[in-house]
Amino acid sequence: xxxxxxxxxxxxxxxxxxxxxxxxxxxxxxxxxxxxxxxxxxxxxxxxxxxxxxxxxxxxxxxxxxxxxxxxxxxxxxxxxxxxxxxxxxxxxxxxxxxxxxxxxxxxxxxxxxxxxxxxxxxxxxxxxxxxxxxxxxxxxxxxxxxxxxxxxxxxxxxxxxxxxxxxxxxxxxxxxxxxxxxxxxxxxxxxxxxxxxxxxxxxxxxxxxxxxxxxxxxxxxxxxxxxxxxxxxxxxxxxxxxxxxxxxxxxxxxxxxxxxxxxxxxxxxxxxxxxxxxxxxxxxxxxxxxxxxxxxxxxxxxxxxxxxxxxxxxxxxxxxxxxxxxxxxxxxxxxxxxx
Numbered sequence: 001x002x003x004x005x006x007x008x009x010x011x012x013x014x015x016x017x018x019x020x021x022x023x024x025x026x027x028x029x030x031x032x033x034x035x036x037x038x039x040x041x042x043x044x045x046x047x048x049x050x051x052x053x054x055x056x057x058x059x060x061x062x063x064x065x066x067x068x069x070x071x072x073x074x075x076x077x078x079x080x081x082x083x084x085x086x087x088x089x090x091x092x093x094x095x096x097x098x099x100x101x102x103x104x105x106x107x108x109x110x111x112x113x114x115x116x117x118x119x120x121x122x123x124x125x126x127x128x129x130x131x132x133x134x135x136x137x138x139x140x141x142x143x144x145x146x147x148x149x150x151x152x153x154x155x156x157x158x159x160x161x162x163x164x165x166x167x168x169x170x171x172x173x174x175x176x177x178x179x180x181x182x183x184x185x186x187x188x189x190x191x192x193x194x195x196x197x198x199x200x201x202x203x204x205x206x207x208x209x210x211x212x213x214x215x216x217x218x219x220x221x222x223x224x225x226x227x228x229x230x231x232x233x234x235x236x237x238x239x240x241x242x243x244x245x246x247x248x249x250x251x252x253x254x255x256x257x258x259x260x261x262x263x264x265x266x267x268x269x270x271x272x273x274x275x276x277x278x279x280x281x282x283x284x285x286x287x288x289x290x291x292x293x294x295x296x297x298x299x300x301x302x303x304x305x306x307x308x309x310x311x312x313x314x315x316x317x318x319x320x321x322x323x324x325x326x327x328x329x330x331x332x333x334x335x336x337x338x339x340x
Contacts, residue, residue: 009130010064010071013078016123017061023105024054029294034102036198036299038088038112050102056081064130072131079127086121093117111237111301200297201316207307208295212266212288222292223311230261230314231307232331234324235289235298237267238274242321246302251280253328260335261306266292306331 024031031050039049046052060081063074089101092112101112108116193201207222214220225231234250236243247265254263265281267274268289275282292298296305298317304324308314318327 005129005133009126009133010075013075013123013127013130014061014064017057017064017078020104021054021057021061023108024050024057024102025105027105029297030105030108031102032297034108034299036297038092038101039198050105075127075131079124079131082120082124082127086117086124089117089120111239199299199317199319202296202313203316205313207311207313208292210288210291210295212264212286212292214286215282215284222307225262225264225307229259230309230331232257232261232263232304232328233292233307234263234265234302234304235267235293236265236302237289238269238277240301243302244277245321246324247274247278247281249325250284253332254284256332257335260338261331304328 028050031053032047035046035049035053039046043049056077060074060078063070063077065071066074085103089112092101093114093116101108101116103116103120209221209223211219211221212225222231222233234246236247238244238247250263250265257263263284264286265284266286266289268287271285271287274285289301293301293303296317298319300319302321302324304318304327305316306314306327315327318324
């Protein structure tokens, strides 16, 4: 039975680590956005993070296949890595800032939830089990004793892996349906200096040609929404605690700004769910936050940026509730100074 348990746990870990590494390499921008939203401030600007994490995960996956002592070291490393990930994700959920994890690249751009914490902690537990019951590498264990127990373990691991993949695919499908068109990604991020939050500072650059879905169902490009006045773009999620604080105040801010600047609240959440809690946001609401966040390299919510009447980005990205309110106050002061 211990051999079957070893095969089941080690093969599940191998699949998760291999898929995570592959997904990060396929879409390093999504993985990098997750890194910026979760990493300590001094490390957020480390652009090689997706490749380093993918390298570690790939090395651990290979190690699980090899004979001892490499298999034991790999299982211990997987337990430590996943344990650290679980703690980091738990802290992100507690902060409630809508941070995404990017653990599986473009498959995991949604805000971190308690489910992600539970899943990661469970995988860390599997790694501990694999470490305790391990009898050499996975390949040797399968070759040594291809008993019904081992076959059962492999089938169980395969089914679990299929469930994980289907869960990820459904999450991506839901995000795409609610987010509206996604047509751009900040592939040019390396051309801009990083601000204090590790986000590329695109001040003065032309706004990316990203489309959002307005309240009436019209699809519009950000380049055509500034009009005769500035456009204050706010990215927020109603499931994020600090976002709700911002969302509740935005209608009053729009009243103060008048025609001096337009606030556009961009979210990837279900429109009806947002309006149920914040009905006054209806004229300000648009869908398409995933595309906007990717194009501007915004790692989490709430966040905001001001677009000038010339269609260029007028400020760096304001990240977090304090900076968003600061940008709102600065925009109002500029509008009042300009006069009617």
